[in-house]
Amino acid sequence: MSASVVNVWGDLDPRNRAYPEAPEPDETWELRDGGTAWVYRVPGRSAIERPVILSDGFSSLPSSKNELYFGLEGDGSPDYKFISALHESGHDLVLIGYEDRTRSIIDNASVLTEAIFTAISRQEGSAPLTVGGFSMGGLIARYALANLERQKMDHRTALYVSFDTPHRGAWLPVGIQKLIPFLLGDSRMLGLVSSPAAKQMLRWHTSTVQGEPDVHQDRKDFLSQLDRLGGWPRIPRLIGVANGDGQGTGNGIKPGEVALSAEGDLSGTELYTQPSGRGALVADLAKTGTDPIRIHTDTIPELDGAPGGTLNNFDLVAQLLSALGAPSTAHYPSTCFVPSGSAVDIADFDLSTPEANPFADLGKLPAEQSGLDDFLFARKSGAHTSMTPELGAWIVGQLPS
Structure with a gap:
């Protein structure tokens, strides 16, 4: 490649x-x-x-x-x-x-x-x-x-x-967006995801642990x-x-699967491939000395496996966490980043309109x-x-x- x-x-x-x-x-x-x-x-x-x-x-x-x-x-x-x-x-x-x-x-x-x-x-x-x-x-x-x-x-x-x-718009898994402020706080990665360009480009954006992702x-x-x-x-x-x-x-990735798991001080942290529907579980966030948090979404479709250009987000996050002392594994290294309909401007991939289907x-x-x-x-x-x-x-x- x-x-x-x-x-x-x-x-x-x-x-x-x-x-x-x-x-x-x-x-x-x-x-x-x-x-x-x-x-x-x-x-x-x-x-x-x-x-x-x-x-x-x-x-x-x-x-x-x-x-x-x-x-x-x-x-x-x-x-x-x-x-x-x-x-x-x-x-x-x-x-x-x-x-x-x-x-x-x-x-x-x-x-x-x-x-x-x-x-x-x-x-x-x-x-x-x-x-x-x-x-x-x-x-x-x-x-x-x-x-x-x-x-x-x-x-x-x-x-x-x-x-x-x-x-x-582009897609960055919500679990990753929530993990960054929860585990890394004021970090360079948080600055990247919270940058002006990221806010303009991502279809769903969040830079806080709490709150439903939405259009920034x-x-x-x-x-x-x-x-x-x-x-x-x-x-x-x-x-x-x-x-x-x-x-x-699409790329064959199924929704609701463990995409990333961490050990050490982050034991119990798991990120999941995006399911659809209300109350969809996308992340369990845990670290020593804090209460674990479960992250759910209500309005996002099954995008990680959707047709589109892929980016190895889960792999990169796993490598970063491992380098910081928390051994981590990306079970699904690469997922959809730019859905095909977005890349050629022919179809939306959110659920804002009835006909939208990634x-x-x-x-x-x-x-x-x-x-x-x-x-x-x-x-x-x-x-x-x-x-x-x-x-x-x-x-x-x-x-x-």
């Missing part, structure tokens, strides 16, 4: 591996307000001519050129060399990284906006641009382009691309501002891909329900933002000539 482009937990993963050193970019643009562009031109060119500008997404650390490059080009056993394919098709790559990947989507959209106009100013010729992003980066690009159009500014973009982007006000405000911009840019063609399948198959056969839904003009699902659900031959080749085939 190729490396995931977006390592959401950053160095919170105790096993976080060092990527090889990426080739030196042909150009590096230091962007105001906390961003960097790494430019890889078609070999032999002295200037960019047909730029593809791709935004990084959410994580705890500043963007890594090495992580982005090898997530796209492979790091030893590549599924698909996306950068090479771009160059062979005559397109230059501009990777956009951020100093703070937990900032508001709107704040980092201003960084991407500067990168777009820098590319236009440095471009040789007048070929149209392609602009998009991975995971939350697709939301950053969506907002930036729509905002430019609202201001009647020419972004010269012919194609927008989103790669497993949570257009209708920051998400409501972001969606409201996006709506004021028309929801989507209207000038470019809009395409997207999902790392999840579209047939409703296990629906999305191929039977009218394509007009999506804000995208065209999209592609993976054959089967796999790692979030993983660059596969089917998805990568399809994107390259859509690029403007």
